[in-house]
Amino acid sequence: MTPPATGAPAAPDPAGLPVATDAFTGGAPVTGRFATDHARWTLASATVGEHPMLVPAEADPWEWRDERIGWGVVLPDVPGLDPAALARAEDAPEPIHRLVQDRHGRVLRYRADSGYADWTLRDYAGGGDLLTAASPPGSGPLQLPMYLLIYGTPAEIPWQIQYALNPVRLVGRLDLTGEPLARYVDALLNDWAGSGARYEAPVIWSVDHGGGEQDITTLMRDSIAAPLHALFTEEGEQDITAPEFVDGSAVEATGAALADALARNSPALVVTTSHGMTGPLDDPEKLRAGLGLPVGQDLAPVGPGELLARWQPDGAIWFARACCSAGADSPSAYHGLFEAESPVARVLDGVAAAGAGVAPLPRALLGADRPLRAFVGQVEPTFNWTMSFPPNRQELTGAIGTALRDRLCNGRPVGLAMAPYFDPIGSLLLRYTRAVGTYGSSVREAARTALDLALYSKVTAYDRAATVILGDPTAAVPRPAR
Structure with a gap:
């Protein structure tokens, strides 16, 4: 053996050591010494039976392909169709059917008024209904996959289903048809091959009307946008080298400024905080056309056409904190909470009267020529005192920074990245x-x-449950190679 360094204890030579065993033959102890040439045995592949691992590996929550984790799609139930065809998603649009076949996904059917619950998920291949929150995870019969993609409008599969699943599964939704749906599924199956989205250059756009405590844009800027930008620029950050903060407290955070920043940076992550458009209340068609659009510093809504004229999402993920940025529900979950003639009550009831639906901005971005990977936004409004606890003003938005910087930017799928936000x-x-x-x-x-x-x-x-993911929950921002 190589002599040890001066002062270091000598390592024992296994070949020279006597070895005792706990075997017994009825006579003398069973002892021996290692063979002088023990390297051959030591370096041979270690196997026990047919599996090279002594202890089974724990299921990796990143790995949706693992049958112990699983991926599945939730579709509306269609009465009268053959159960076997329903289990194979044969009635779904071709891109969804292709996605299920490619991923060997579990197909579950939303059924309202099942008799013993107000809704359930029918597993036709497994031969029964799932108890959702209590169902075991996985891809087997009567198991509920950890990653779930809801395909359908909120009228077909209500938002409440996504709310209920958010705390126990990693859930996204697609409400696209035709060519936009085909483009999104093609990009998903190819993992956005050739994407030009730049990991190192996230864009944060935050409107701040300077209204102090009575204006929620200031709170959103101070509790979400600014802390996230600080995380991106902290000492020791090696990969996010060129973040851009369109800070409404220092510059005009307008639609034009957002379009400029997107075109200039081609970011892999976009974060926006602002009011969301919820008018005009007396024109449901116009309300639906502009629902949830971010409202800039100049009080003008920022439409998808203005952005897509100069920029393509190309595999970015967008987090938007704005009223109805993901869509609206009918009736509102908060109906009856506020004084009937208050502005909040009028907006809640007016938006609900226009019907449940997905907002136009995420629909346009997810179905773009080079689609967005995922959009994280709100159904309904958020409130100042769900972001800052009134008695002691403790900020409650830290989980957003954790989800986006520590998890999403570390390569976790968007569903897994957002999971801590739903834990409370x-x-x-x-x-x-x-x-x-x-x-x-x-x-x-x-x-x-x-x-x-x-x-x-x-x-x-x-408020937490109504933060939803649009797009597939397995979508992830790839980390740059080092």
Whole structure:
């Protein structure tokens, strides 16, 4: 053996050591020494049975192809069709059918009013219905895959299904048809081959009307956009070298400024905070056409045509914090919460009257010539006190930075990246249930405090659940090679 360095303890030579065993033959102890040429045995492949690993590897949540994780599609149920055809998605548009076949995906069918629940997911191939939250993960019969793509309009498969699945699965939605659908599926299957989106150059665009505590744009800028930009520019950052912050507190965060930044940077990640368009309330057709569009510093909505004239998403992922940036529901989850004649109530009821649907911006970007990978946005509005706890002003938006910088920008699929954002929902609803129980058994001040806590917990849980992913939840921003 090579002599040890001066002062270092000598390593024992295995060939010279006696070896005792716990075997017994009825006589002397069973001992021996390693063969002088023990290298051949030592370096031979280590196998136990037919598998080279002594302990089975844990399922990797990044790897949706692993049958213990799984990917599946949720489609509307179609009464009267052959169950075997329903299990193979034969009635789905050709791109969706092709996607299922290519990925060997599980096909589940949304069924309303199943008899023992207000909705369920039917597994025709597995021969039964799934209990959703309690279902085991995986791609086998009566298992609920961890990655789920809902295909359908919110009228066909309600937003509430996505809300309910968000805390327990990694869920996205596609509401495209025709050529836009084919372009998106082609890009997904090819993993956006040849994408020119630049990892090193994310764009953050944040409107700030400077209204202080009474203006939510300032809060969104201060609690989401600015901290995220700080994460991108912190000392030691090696890969995100050219982030651009269109900071509405310093410059005009207009539609033109956003289009300029996108065209100049070709970012792999886009983050926007602003008001979302929810008018005119007296013209449902116009309202639907502009629903959720980001509203710039000049109070003008930013339409997809203005952006796509100069820029193609080409595999980017977009996070938008704005009212109805992902779409609208009907009725609103918050109907009856606000005073009937208040501006908030009029907007909630007016938007709901236009019907449930996906917003036009994500639809256009996901179906573009070079499509977006995924869009993360809101159904319904968000509120200042779900971002900042009123009693102590604690900011509650840190999970957004964690999801985008620490997880999405580290290559995690968008569904997995956003998972921590949904984690508090169960705790909030449990707290809501207990507060309701306290309210029913208390009097005066204790009852009032319990009611306030129940209100806050319920609204905050709904706010988190109504943040949705549009596009496939397996879409991921590739990290640059080092």
